Amino acid sequence: xxxxxxxxxxxxxxxxxxxxxxxxxxxxxxxxxxxxxxxxxxxxxxxxxxxxxxxxxxxxxxxxxxxxxxxxxxxxxxxxxxxxxxxxxxxxxxxxxxxxxxxxxxxxxxxxxxxxxxxxxxxxxxxxxxxxxxxxxxxxxxxxxxxxxx
Amino acid sequence: xxxxxxxxxxxxxxxxxxxxxxxxxxxxxxxxxxxxxxxxxxxxxxxxxxxxxxxxxxxxxxxxxxxxxxxxxxxxxxxxxxxxxxxxxxxxxxxxxxxxxxxxxxxxxxxxxxxxxxxxxxxxxxxxxxxxxxxxxxxxxxxxxxxxxxxxxxxxxxxxxxxxxxxxxxxxxxxxxxxxxxxxxxxxxxxxxxxxxxxxxxxxxxxxxxxxxxxxxxxxxxxxxxxxxxxxxxxxxxxxxxxxxxxxxxxxxxxxxxxxxxxxxxxxxxxxxxxxxxxxxxxxxxxxxxxxxxxxxxxxxxxxxxxxxxxxxxxxxxxxxxxxxxxxxxxxxxxxxxxxxxxxxxxxxxxxxxxxxxxxxxxxxxxxxxxxxxxxxxxxxxxxxxxxxxxxxxxxxxxxxxxxxxxxxxxxxxxxxxxxxxxxxxxxxxxxxxxxxxxxxxxxxxxxxxxxxxxxxxxxxxxxxxxxxxxxxxxxxxxxxxxxxxxxxxxxxxxxxxxxxxxxxxxxxxxxxxxxxxxxxxxxxxxxxxxxxxxxxxxxxxxxxxxxxxxxxxxxxxxxxxxxxxxxxxxxxxxxxxxxxxxxxxxxxxxxxxxxxxxxxxxxxxxxxxxxxxxxxxxxxxxxxxxxxxxxxxxxxxxxxxxxxxxxxxxxxxxxxxxxxxxxxxxxxxxxxxxxxxxxxxxxxxxxxxxxxxxxxxxxxxxxxxxxxxxxxxxxxxxxxxxxxxxxx
Numbered sequence: 001x002x003x004x005x006x007x008x009x010x011x012x013x014x015x016x017x018x019x020x021x022x023x024x025x026x027x028x029x030x031x032x033x034x035x036x037x038x039x040x041x042x043x044x045x046x047x048x049x050x051x052x053x054x055x056x057x058x059x060x061x062x063x064x065x066x067x068x069x070x071x072x073x074x075x076x077x078x079x080x081x082x083x084x085x086x087x088x089x090x091x092x093x094x095x096x097x098x099x100x101x102x103x104x105x106x107x108x109x110x111x112x113x114x115x116x117x118x119x120x121x122x123x124x125x126x127x128x129x130x131x132x133x134x135x136x137x138x139x140x141x142x143x144x145x146x147x148x149x150x
Numbered sequence: 151x152x153x154x155x156x157x158x159x160x161x162x163x164x165x166x167x168x169x170x171x172x173x174x175x176x177x178x179x180x181x182x183x184x185x186x187x188x189x190x191x192x193x194x195x196x197x198x199x200x201x202x203x204x205x206x207x208x209x210x211x212x213x214x215x216x217x218x219x220x221x222x223x224x225x226x227x228x229x230x231x232x233x234x235x236x237x238x239x240x241x242x243x244x245x246x247x248x249x250x251x252x253x254x255x256x257x258x259x260x261x262x263x264x265x266x267x268x269x270x271x272x273x274x275x276x277x278x279x280x281x282x283x284x285x286x287x288x289x290x291x292x293x294x295x296x297x298x299x300x301x302x303x304x305x306x307x308x309x310x311x312x313x314x315x316x317x318x319x320x321x322x323x324x325x326x327x328x329x330x331x332x333x334x335x336x337x338x339x340x341x342x343x344x345x346x347x348x349x350x351x352x353x354x355x356x357x358x359x360x361x362x363x364x365x366x367x368x369x370x371x372x373x374x375x376x377x378x379x380x381x382x383x384x385x386x387x388x389x390x391x392x393x394x395x396x397x398x399x400x401x402x403x404x405x406x407x408x409x410x411x412x413x414x415x416x417x418x419x420x421x422x423x424x425x426x427x428x429x430x431x432x433x434x435x436x437x438x439x440x441x442x443x444x445x446x447x448x449x450x451x452x453x454x455x456x457x458x459x460x461x462x463x464x465x466x467x468x469x470x471x472x473x474x475x476x477x478x479x480x481x482x483x484x485x486x487x488x489x490x491x492x493x494x495x496x497x498x499x500x501x502x503x504x505x506x507x508x509x510x511x512x513x514x515x516x517x518x519x520x521x522x523x524x525x526x527x528x529x530x531x532x533x534x535x536x537x538x539x540x541x542x543x544x545x546x547x548x549x550x551x552x553x554x555x556x557x558x559x560x561x562x563x564x565x566x567x568x569x570x571x572x573x574x575x576x577x578x579x580x581x582x583x584x585x586x587x588x589x590x591x592x593x594x595x596x597x598x599x600x601x602x603x604x605x606x607x608x609x610x611x612x613x614x615x616x617x618x619x620x621x622x623x624x625x626x627x628x629x630x631x632x633x634x635x636x637x638x639x640x641x642x643x644x645x646x647x648x649x650x651x652x653x654x655x656x657x658x659x660x661x662x663x664x665x666x667x668x669x670x671x672x673x674x675x676x677x678x679x680x681x682x683x684x685x686x687x688x689x690x691x692x693x694x695x696x697x698x699x700x701x702x703x704x705x706x707x708x709x710x711x712x713x714x715x716x717x718x719x720x721x722x723x724x725x726x727x728x729x730x731x732x733x734x735x736x737x738x739x740x741x742x743x744x745x746x747x748x749x750x751x752x753x754x755x756x757x758x759x760x761x762x763x764x765x766x767x768x769x770x771x772x773x774x775x776x777x778x779x780x781x782x783x784x785x786x787x788x789x790x791x792x793x794x795x796x797x798x799x800x801x802x803x804x805x806x807x808x809x810x811x812x813x814x815x816x817x818x819x820x821x822x823x824x825x826x827x828x829x830x831x832x833x834x835x836x837x838x839x840x841x842x843x844x845x846x847x848x849x850x851x852x853x854x855x856x857x858x859x860x861x862x863x864x865x866x867x868x869x870x871x872x873x874x875x876x877x878x879x
Contacts, residue, residue, distance in 0.1 A: 007767065078207045078322065082214030135770065139214065141870055143771035 002054045006142055007134065008044070014073050014085055015041035019112065022070040025060035029080055033060055039069070040111040047066055047129040048108045050119045067129055072150060081140045091131040092135035101126055152282050153195045153246065154253045157188040169268025169328035174438070174458050180854040181437055183430075185455045186333040189257050193326035194272060195246060196303050205236050209307060210322040214775065215869075216850070218315060223476045224829025227551060228775055230309035231830075235558060235566035237304035240811055242296060242681065248670040250299065254331065255292050260288045265298040266330040266457070267305055272318075281477070282310040282318075283327070287364050288334055288399040295331060301559075302329045310480065313473045336399050336455045337447025338417040341366060341373060343669045344432040346380065346441035346461055349526040353386065354378045356427050358418040360409055361396030363445055363456065370406060370484040371396055374417045383428050390417060395484075419448075426453055432460050479545050483688060486549045490694055493542050493702070501535055501705045502716050508712035511717040521720055529737050530712040535709050543702045546695050547831055553692025556685060560676040563778075567830060572669045572689065573696040574840055575661035579704045580814040581840060583627050584657070588814060590619045591651035601652060620644075630813035643796055650819065654800030657818030660842035695822055700833060703811035713737055720744055734874075769873055775828045776869035778838035778845030782822030783863040783874075786856050789813075794858075803862045807853050808870050809834035817841060822864035824871050826852045838866075 023037045035057050037049040047069060051058050061067070072086035096104045104126050109116045118124060134146040152167070160168055160176035168176065172190040179185045200206045212229050215221075221229070242250070267283030284305035286298045305311070306327040311320060318325070341358030348355075357373035358367060365371030372391040379386055393414045395406050419427065427446060430453055435442045439458065445456040453487065481489070501690040506604050508528065516524060550573065557569035593616045594601050599614050610617050623644070651657075677685040725732040727747065735743070735751050743749050787798045789806035798804060804820035806813075808827040816835045817823065821843070825834045828848020838845035844866030849855075852871075856862060861875040 081207070081211050097165055117745075139216065139773060140211065141771060141773035141868075143769070145768045145770045147766040149766075 006139070007136060008146060010085055010133060010138075011087055011146060012044060015044065015088065015097065016111075018071050018073060020071075021047070022047070022118060024068040025057050026064050026066065027056075027060055028063060032109060033057065037069075038112055039071070040108045042107050042149060043091050043149050044134065044146070045116060045131050047091075047131060048104050048130070049093075050108065050115070050124050050126045052121075052123050053125050054090070054123070061093050061095070061127065067091060067093045080111045086137045087129045087146075088135045089129065090135070093127040093129045096128050098125045100128075104128060109120060151194050151198060152192055153198075154255075155190045155192060157190060158187070160190065163834075167194065167328065169270050169330075170272055170459065171266060171268035171457055172328050172330045173268075175330060175332075178434065178437070178455060178458065181872070183455055184453060185432065186335050188255060188330050188332040189259070190268070191250065191299055191329035191331060193328045195250065195299075196306075196326045196328070198244055199242060199303065202246070203240045205240050206322050208236055208512050209233055212566035213307065213312065213315070213320075213322075214742050215775070216848070218312075220850050221312075221673055222828050222848070223313070224827075224831050225775060226309040226312040226751050228828070228830050230307060230312060231554065231558075231566050233307040234304045235562075238558060238562050238565070240300075242300065246443075247296065250296055251292050258292075258295065258331065258333065262333045262334045262336075263295060264330075264456075265289050265295060265302055266332060267302045268328040268330045269306060270326065270328065281367075282314060282479075283308060287362065287404050288336075292868075299329050299331070311476055313476060324560055330457075330610065332456070334399065335447050335449050335456070336512050337362065337449045337454065339423070340445075341418070341427070343427050343446065344441070345431050345435040345444075347377065348461070351378055354383075354428060354431070356424060356431075358417070358423075358427075359391070359396060360393065360413045360418050361398050361407075362448055364404055365395075365397030365406065367445070368482040368485075369415060370482045374418075374419070378424075378428055383425060383432075385421070385424060388417070393418075395402045401679070402744075403681075405680070405684070423448065430455065431572070437442050446612050465584070471492075475605045479548050481545060481548050481552075482706055483552060483684075483691070486552060486695070487687075488690055489542060489546050490549065490691060492697075493546055493698060494694070497542055498698075498702065498705060501538075501702075501709065504531060504535070505705060505708035505712065508709065513716055516719075518723065518744040518853045521716065521723075522741040523661045525713070525716045525720065525737050525741040525744070528709075528716055529741075532709050532713050535706055537871075539702065539706055543698065547699050549691040549695030550699070550831060553688050553695075556688050557673055560673065560685070562606075568840055569692075571661070572666060572673065573693055575659070575663065575666050577613065578697055578700040578840075580700055580811045580837065581659065583623075584815060584818055586619055586623050586626075587648070587651065588657055588818065590616060590623070591648050592656060594648050594652035595656075601649060603769075604649055607642065607645065623737075646796055647815065650799055654819060657841060659840055661840065696836065699831065700811050700814075700836060703833065708809065725876055730824070771870060771872045772825075772852070772855065774846045774848040774852075774869045774871065775830075776866055777825075777828075777830055777835035777847040778823065778831075778843055778866045780842065780844035780866045781864065782821075782844040782866075783861070784821045786824075786858055786860045786862045787820075788853050788856055788858045790853060804863070805852055805856045806834075808832070809837070811837075817843065822846075822862070823851050824862070824864060825854065828849060 019038050020036055022034050024032060024034045026035055033056060037051065039047050039049045042045050069089045070086065072084060074080040074084040105119055108119055108126065119126060131148045133138045134148060136144050136146055154170060155164060155180045157176045160173065165173045168190040175185050199255040212233055219233060252625045264285060264287050266285040269283060281465040284302055289298045290293050306325060311318060315714045338568045339358060339360055340363035341356060344355040347353040355563060356376045356378065359373045366373045374391050375389045376385055377387045378384060393409055395408050397404050397406055431442060431444045434444055441461040442458045443461045444458040447454050447456060513521065554569045558566060593613055594604060597613060600616060603612055673689065674682055674685055717737050717740045721732045724730050724740065724743050730750060739751050782803065784801045784803045789795055795813055798816045798819050800819045801821045803822040804816065805824045808825060811833050814833065817837045818841055823834050823838050823843055825847040826849055832847060835845055835847055844864045846864050846866055846869050849871060856873060860873050863874055864870045
C-alpha cells in the first residue's frame, strides 16, 4: 500500500511539473470534445487554464462549465505501464474577471512565464476549475479517488 | 548479429555476450583444460527474441504488478509461472530459429546435450547467485534443444531470480541471458570441488556421487565428502554417504535408480581420483586467480570439467533474510516424494493423535493450577507443530508447482493455471466439512419447521437425519472454526450459518470426476513408456501436495483450537476476580493469572486498527493477482474479526486479510473473494477454484481499503477489484 499512501505527494509533484493537460468539455448536444491546454495548479483543489475566445472549447464552456482534465506523466515508454501516474480532475470551470483574473494571471505566469503575452491578451479567457475530485491511476490499474485540499 | 559462438572462438571482449559461465568454459577450453565441447548462444539471440516478439513489455508488466517489497514469495512463483508460459507459447521468429537450428544441427545432430544458463554478471567475484536460473540435462534433438534454450531464457525471470531482483539489478531493458549448449558427458562418477572451504580457508572440499552430478546439486543424492589440506592436498577426513541411489541419463532427461551393491559399497572416488580432482581444481584456481567452485565428472577414468565459478563471500546470507529459506523450497521430485512419505506416514498421524488426545481432556474438571499447566503444555505443543509445519508441510506444497511445470511444458496451455483443474476434487477435509454443512442446510431449506426450531435454538428431535449430521459435525470437526485468536463455539454459530446457507441456493463444487479424468488422460497422453509412468507419479504427488496443503492446516487448527479452548475455560474463572479485565488476554497471560491470583494484566489488548488510506482518499480500483477465474459483483463483507465471518450472507464478496482452512466454511456462500495474501497456492484461491468462485488475491490492505457494504466487483480473470460504490469521501 506504500505507493498509495504517498499518492497525494506524487499527485502534487506532478501538478507542479507537468505543463499540459487534456481538457474535456461537452458540446451543445452533449457531444464530447477534447483539447490540449497548458495549466497551472495553485493546489490540488484549483486549476487554471487559458483559451482564446474564438475556440470550440470556449464556446462549449460558455454553455456548460462541467469539465474533466487529464494530467499524466507518461513518456511513451514501456515503463509507463508501471511508472506513469495519470490523474483526472472532475469539476466545473468558471471564467475569471477583474481582480480574480489578475490574481489568476499571476499564478498562471508564475509557472508558465513564456505564456504571459498570450494570457494577458484581451482575446484570451482565463478559467479556474474548482476540482471536486481527482481520480488517480497508478501501475496501469490501481485507481484511487482523491478529494482535493481545500 | 552473432547468435552463437563456438567455445574455442571466444575472445575477452565477448565476455558480456556469452555470460560468465560460458566465458569461464571458453577460457578453460583455450587453455587446454578438459571441458566438453559447447556452443554458446549469445545474449544477442535473447535480445532479438525479446525485441521481435515484443514480450518484453508483458514481462515488465508482470514483474511490476506491484512494489517488489510487497510481493510475497508465492506471488513471485505466480509471476514466474506466467512469464515462463509466455516464453513457452512464444515461438522463435524464423530468422532466430533458422540460425540457431543450423548451428545446433551442425554441432549436435545426434548428441545429447546439457543446456545451461549463463547470465552475464552472475558469477562476478563480488556476489554469486548460483542456482537461480535453470539448466537442463540430457536434451536431444535440434527442436528440443531450441525449446530448452527458450526455457533457460525464461529462467532469467525465475521466482528465485525475482527474489533477488534488487541484487541482480534485474531489469527488462538491461538484463539478458546467454546459454551454454554443452555436449553431455555421461560420467559414472561426478561431483563438486571447492578449492577453499566455506568453513575454513586453509582447507579444500570435494564432494562426489555415483552417476550424474545433478543428483548432488539438487540434493537428491547424498555425496561422499572429503576435506583436504589446501596447501598439501593431503586428505584430512572422509565422510562416506549411505549411497543408496544415483542419477543417470534416461530417455529425454534423467532418473534416479538404486545403486547396485558393488558401487554402493564403494566411495565414488579412489584416493588417486581425489588427488586428480584436487589438483585439477587447484590448476583452475591458479588459472583464474581466485578460489573456484568446480563441477566435474569422470567418465571411463577421464576427468571432465563441467563448469567453474569463483567462490565468493557474497553468497546470500541467512539470518533475518528469509530468502535463502525460500530457495530451499525448490525441491526435486525425489526429495518431494520422500517428504510426502514422511508427512503422510509420520507427521499427520502424530498430529491427529495429539489433537485427539487433547480433545479427550475435561478442562472444566481441572483446578486453576492444573489448567495453567495445561495451557502451557498446549502452547508448547502448538509451537512444536508450527515448527514442523514450516519445516515439512510448507516445502511439500512445491509438489503442486512441480506438477504445474510438467503440465505446462507438455501441453503449453493458454491459461498457465489450467493444471489446477487436475488437482481439484481431491479429498480435502474442508470440502468434506462443507458437504456436510450443505447437506444439513438442504434439510433446513426443505423444512420451515426445522428452520424455525434452529432460530429458537431447539432443533433436535424434529429430523433424525439432521440430528445425526449435526452430531457427526460436532464430533468430527469440533467447533465451526478457529480464527486467528478464537474459536466459534457452541451450537448457535452453527445454527446461524445453516440458516443463512438455507436461504441461498445449494453451493456446487465445480469439478466432477469425469472432467478430471478427461484432463488427466489428455495430460498423460503426451508421454510414453517410462516417462508416462513418471508423469503419473508427478500428478499423484501434485494432488497429494494440494490436498495436504489444506488438510494439514485443519489438523493444525485443531491443536490451535485446543489451546484456545483451554484459554476459554480460564476466561470466566479470571473474569470473576475483582478488577480483572479478562477480555483479549493471551494464553501466556491466562496461565500466569491462573497461577497467581494477585496478578493483573497491565493493559488491555488494543483492537485491530483500521489503517485505510488516510483522509480524503478512497480506493476505486485495486490490482492484485488473478486466482480464480470469473467475474462477480456484490456487497462486500469485510472480515476484520473472526465473528464477522458468521455474518456473511449469500452473494456477498468476502474480503479478508487471509483465508485459512478453518474459515473455508463461509466460502460457498460468497459470490467472490478478495484477499490480501497473494498467490495461487493460498487456501482462499484453492477453495475458490473448487467452487468456481471468482477470486483476486494479493491486494495490499484489502480489508482496510474496502468496507462492509461497499458494492464491489471482482475480476478473477485479470486480478482486478473495483469498488463501484462506497461511502462518500
